[in-house]
Amino acid sequence: MIASTIASKIAIVDYGAGNLNSVKKAFDYLGAEVVVTTQPEIVATAEKIVLPGVGHFSALGGLDNTGLRDSVLQGANSGKPFLGICLGMQWLFEGSDEAPEFAGAGIFAGRCRPFPSSVKSPHVGWNSLTVREGSRLLRNVAPESFVYYTHSFQAPVVAATTAATEYGAQFSAVVEQGNIFGVQFHPEKSWTVGLLILKNFCEVKC
Amino acid sequence: MLTKRIIACLDVDDGRVVKGVQFVNLRDAGDPADCAAAHARDGADEIVLLDITATSDKRNTMLDVVSRTARCLFIPFTVGGGIRELADAEAVFEAGADKIAINSAAVKDPSLIGKIAARFGSQAVVVAIDARRMNGGFEVFVAGGRTPTGRDAILWAREAAACGAGEIMLTSMDRDGTKAGFDCDLTRLVADVVSIPVIASGGAGSAQDFIDVFRDGHADAALAASIFHFGLENIGQLKRELQAANVPVRWPC
Numbered sequence: 140m141i142a143s144t145i146a147s148k149i150a151i152v153d154y155g156a157g158n159l160n161s162v163k164k165a166f167d168y169l170g171a172e173v174v175v176t177t178q179p180e181i182v183a184t185a186e187k188i189v190l191p192g193v194g195h196f197s198a199l200g201g202l203d204n205t206g207l208r209d210s211v212l213q214g215a216n217s218g219k220p221f222l223g224i225c226l227g228m229q230w231l232f233e234g235s236d237e238a239p240e241f242a243g244a245g246i247f248a249g250r251c252r253p254f255p256s257s258v259k260s261p262h263v264g265w266n267s268l269t270v271r272e273g274s275r276l277l278r279n280v281a282p283e284s285f286v287y288y289t290h291s292f293q294a295p296v297v298a299a300t301t302a303a304t305e306y307g308a309q310f311s312a313v314v315e316q317g318n319i320f321g322v323q324f325h326p327e328k329s330w331t332v333g334l335l336i337l338k339n340f341c342e343v344k345c
Numbered sequence: 346m347l348t349k350r351i352i353a354c355l356d357v358d359d360g361r362v363v364k365g366v367q368f369v370n371l372r373d374a375g376d377p378a379d380c381a382a383a384h385a386r387d388g389a390d391e392i393v394l395l396d397i398t399a400t401s402d403k404r405n406t407m408l409d410v411v412s413r414t415a416r417c418l419f420i421p422f423t424v425g426g427g428i429r430e431l432a433d434a435e436a437v438f439e440a441g442a443d444k445i446a447i448n449s450a451a452v453k454d455p456s457l458i459g460k461i462a463a464r465f466g467s468q469a470v471v472v473a474i475d476a477r478r479m480n481g482g483f484e485v486f487v488a489g490g491r492t493p494t495g496r497d498a499i500l501w502a503r504e505a506a507a508c509g510a511g512e513i514m515l516t517s518m519d520r521d522g523t524k525a526g527f528d529c530d531l532t533r534l535v536a537d538v539v540s541i542p543v544i545a546s547g548g549a550g551s552a553q554d555f556i557d558v559f560r561d562g563h564a565d566a567a568l569a570a571s572i573f574h575f576g577l578e579n580i581g582q583l584k585r586e587l588q589a590a591n592v593p594v595r596w597p598c
Contacts, residue, residue, distance in 0.1 A: 158438045158465060165419060194466025261468060263512065263542045264565065265390055265595040266347045285348065285595040287390075287421060289468040289511070306347055328421050328443060330385070330598065 149173045149341070150185030152211060154201035156192040156226060165327035165334060171341045179210035186345060188214045192226030193325075196251070196292065197238035199230050212244060220318050220343045222276075228321030229294055231314065237292045246319055249295040258307040261291040266304050266324075268312050274301035276313055276320050278339050284332045286312070286324035294323060318345070348593045349559045350566035351580055352391045352544060353384035353573045357426075358398050360410055364522065364571040374574035378414045384573060385420050387580040388598040392418060393446065393514070393568060395473075396426030397489050408440045415441025423471055425514075434461045438469070446514055448473040449487035452494055452501070455508050462509035470512075471544075472505040474498055476531060477518040483531055490518050499534050506539040513543045514568065520548025522571060527554055532562030544568050552578070552586035559592050 149166060153159055153175050166173040166189075173189075174181060182188060188211060192198060202208040215221040223231050234243045235251035243251075254260045265285040270277050286304075293310035296303050302313035304323070314321040320340060326333035355362045355377050362374040374380065381392045394414060396407055411424050424437050425446025434445045445465075451458050451472050462470045475490050476483040476498035483498035502513050515535050517528035527545045536543040542565035545558045549569035558564045572578040584596045 156466075158443070158469070160439065160441055161415075161443055164416065164441065168417065168419070193468055198466075259540050259542065259565070261511065261541065262347065263468065264347050264350050285598075289421075291467075325421075328419060330420050334419060 148186040149189055150182045150187070151175045151189045151191060152182055152202075152207055153177045154192070154199070154205055154207050156194055156198035156201060158193075159191055161325075161327045162189065162191045162224065165337055166341070169334065169338050169341060177205060177207070179206045182207060182210040182214060185214070185219070187220040187222070187340070187343075189222045189224065190227030190230065191224040192230075193289065194226065195237060196226060196229065196235040197241055199226060199238075199241050199243075202230075203241070215244070215246070215319055218318050218345065220340065220345060221320065222340050223321040224327075225290060225323060225325060228314065228323050229292065231319065231321045232294050235292050246316070247294075247297050247299055247314055249297055251292040251294050253292055255307040261289060262293075262306045263289045266306060268302040268304060270302045271300070274313065274315060275343060276315055276322070276336055276339050277302060280332060280335055286326070286329040286332055288324045290323060318343070346593045348390075348595045349564070349587070350390040350544075351388070351555070351583065351594065352393055352566055352568040353381075353389040353580065354393045354395060354546070354568045354570040355380050356395050356397045356570055357407065357410060358396075360407060362574060363397070364574060374571070377410050378416070380574060381414045381418055381422075384580065385418060387573075388584055388596065389420065389573070389580050390595055391421040391423065391566070393423040393425070395446065396424075398426075408436055411437060411440040411442060425471070425473055430457065431460050431464065434465070438465060444469045444471050444511070446471040446473045448475065451505060452485060452487050452496065455504060458505060458508040458510050462511070467509050467511040470510050471514050472502075472510040472512075473514040473516065474502060474505070475516045475518050483534070486518060498531070499538060502535045503538055506541050510541060512541055513539060514546060515543055517547035521546075523548055524550025524572065526550060527558035527562055527564070527567065529558055529562035532558055532564050536563035536565070542566060549578075552583050555583065555587060556590045556592055559587075
């Protein structure tokens with residue numbers, strides 16, 4: 140198992156989407172200093188921001204309604220390390236066909252779309268990563284490592300994609316651009332591979 | 346490539362892992378947290394914990410056991426048994442479950458599926474179906490296999506999926522604990538009519554049984570309990586045999 144004692148003030152943004160305990164538990168296990176918060180002020184003062192989320196893209200409306208959207212965007216734009224998980228990663232794109240009325244952050248080009256009809260949806264289970272060289276988030280992660288997915292919509296492969304996964308077609312598994320990171324899978328549920336990825340995020344310097 | 350999942354199931358009664366044959370004659374198999382951690386290390390892709398007497402005893406899920414088991418478990422963790430309403434599900438998620446499994450309560454009130462899905466997402470709602478061969482079809486039983494419902498299992502699976510279930514956990518009561526192999530006919534009938542993943546359960550006895558249920562039963566995942574707890578089948582060894590048969594699995598773990 141991966142263990143470390145990293146002191147890092149990480150805000151896990153709670154905007155009312157699903158259950159954030161698993162994400163907090165994984166960071167706790169790694170020894171990171173984390174707080175789950177609904178408060179924009181706490182997000183504003185954190186050193187790093189994690190935007191988790193599972194379920195429907197419309198849940199991201201919770202960000203808009205609570206004033207969290209501005210604090211998260213300001214943090215990400217100011218160079219703070221930011222990690223979006225699942226819906227939190229999809230939010231980095233322009234939007235999703237799942238809930239066209241909600242805008243994403245638009246940091247990456249393109250929209251999230253459903254899987255092709257040739258495959259079952261949702262995509263649930265362990266699938267492998269095709270890793271590009273130079274990924275900071277995937278440092279020391281073996282090529283073709285397996286991670287756990289559960290989602291019905293997928294983000295396109297873009298210039299910032301550092302790992303792709305195949306399901307019906309290739310989609311973005313990991314995106315990275317400067318201080319901004321996103322993972323479509325659930326690192327907190329991806330055993331030692333996932334813990335290593337979260338540890339790498341803890342160790343990213345501002 | 347998306348892999349087929351091997352799920353280790355902990356049937357828990359009074360805080361201990363137990364295992365019966367066709368849902369009765371229970372035998373002690375250890376502490377839930379210890380068992381879950383051991384299975385995760387051996388290569389289990391997920392852990393399911395079922396509080397098998399919660400519904401029949403009319404009490405809520407053992408939250409302390411859930412919380413203790415979840416603490417250091419970094420693979421998906423599903424909890425079922427005794428979840429009757431949204432508040433029960435909330436408490437189980439709060440205790441550390443990633444998904445909940447509902448069975449009797451969903452049959453009684455299918456709208457519960459949608460209520461939990463609206464709050465926690467469809468991916469977090471597993472509808473468990475216990476089915477027994479009856480008059481050429483498959484009948485749904487509830488309350489830990491104690492009560493027949495007169496409902497057809499395949500129709501119920503479709504309805505549950507339409508209500509917002511994220512996965513179907515399908516147990517053959519005829520095969521449960523027998524090690525005679527999964528019921529591939531039942532599994533295929535359900536897997537072919539729903540677009541959500543189907544977890545086959547009941548009857549695992551050998552690696553060949555898993556190969557059969559993935560190939561012939563069209564299962565997305567297969568669940569077993571006793572063969573893993575009592576060391577009859579090591580999950581790592583099972584996965585190597587699946588790989589040799591060209592069934593895609595997560596290996597090495």
